[in-house]
Amino acid sequence: MATYIVLLGPPGAGKGTQAQIIAKEFGLMHVSSGDLFRENLKNQTELGKLAKGFMDRGELVPDDVTIAMVKDRISRLDCEKGVLLDGFPRTPAQAEALGEMLKGLGSKVDCVPYISVPAEVLIERLSGRWTCPACGRVYHEKFNPPTQAGVCDADGGALIQRDDDKSETVERRIRVYGEQTAPLIAYYRNLGVLAEVDGTQSIEEVGKLMLAAIRKVA
Numbered sequence: 001m002a003t004y005i006v007l008l009g010p011p012g013a014g015k016g017t018q019a020q021i022i023a024k025e026f027g028l029m030h031v032s033s034g035d036l037f038r039e040n041l042k043n044q045t046e047l048g049k050l051a052k053g054f055m056d057r058g059e060l061v062p063d064d065v066t067i068a069m070v071k072d073r074i075s076r077l078d079c080e081k082g083v084l085l086d087g088f089p090r091t092p093a094q095a096e097a098l099g100e101m102l103k104g105l106g107s108k109v110d111c112v113p114y115i116s117v118p119a120e121v122l123i124e125r126l127s128g129r130w131t132c133p134a135c136g137r138v139y140h141e142k143f144n145p146p147t148q149a150g151v152c153d154a155d156g157g158a159l160i161q162r163d164d165d166k167s168e169t170v171e172r173r174i175r176v177y178g179e180q181t182a183p184l185i186a187y188y189r190n191l192g193v194l195a196e197v198d199g200t201q202s203i204e205e206v207g208k209l210m211l212a213a214i215r216k217v218a
């Protein structure tokens with residue numbers, strides 16, 4: 001049966017960083033709703049143009065378009081063995097929609113690692129983040145620097161800083177997370193699938209904690 005894992009945590013907690021390790025380890029497809037929006041934006045699709053305004057303000061893109069986009073992605077053939085969801089669901093309505101969809105497939109959310117990190121640490125992480133737009137690899141100028149500054153270790157591409165990592169947008173994103181996404185901690189705890197992980201440890205240590213939590217169920 002396919003495995004479905006949801007990575008939960010505030011902006012900058014390390015969802016994307018850990019997803020790269022976990023997806024490989026368990027042979028799952030990494031599906032990041034933020035990356036899907038950024039891809040649409042790059043390709044100038046109608047969805048990308050709609051999402052841009054919300055993303056630039058640090059707000060959530062409306063549920064209906066977000067749910068439709070993720071459903072379409074996870075129903076593709078390359079997601080057959082299961083999916084590692086990063087950044088979705090982010091509202092109770094999205095969580096309900098995901099549960100319904102998986103129920104239709106005879107599946108469910110198997111595990112929700114929740115990476116917990118306090119706000120002041122998040123701001124430092126996001127202000128020093130650099131990303132490879134080609135392969136999605138994530139770096140930090142202090143905590144996880146590339147071998148050569150500004151260049152991706154994996155594909156040699158030029159690294160960029162995300163538009164929504166400006167300090168005022170970051171503060172808004174953290175606030176929106178607290179209001180709209182944090183209720184999912186209790187939601188998944190009630191379903192008995194939440195695994196809280198201390199995200200203030202090093203990248204390697206957080207990775208070990210997450211793998212141990214997921215191995216118990218996946």
Ligand code: AP5
Nearest residue numbers: 011012013014015016017033034061087125129139140203
């Ligand atoms: P999205 O792209 O999902 O952004 P996010 O949730 O704000 O999360 P981030 O990608 O910023 O953080 P992360 O947890 O992946 O951290 P990372 O690994 O990069 O969403 C962007 C926007 O799209 C949203 O604001 C919204 O508008 C829209 N959107 C997306 N999904 C949506 C949805 N479902 N519904 C509605 N709207 C949606 O790490 C951060 C930095 O820290 C890196 O530099 C990394 O190197 C470093 N780092 C990581 N771990 C550690 C560690 N343990 N120690 C030290 N440094 C670390």
Ligand code: MG
Nearest residue numbers: 015016017034
């Ligand atoms: Mg991310």
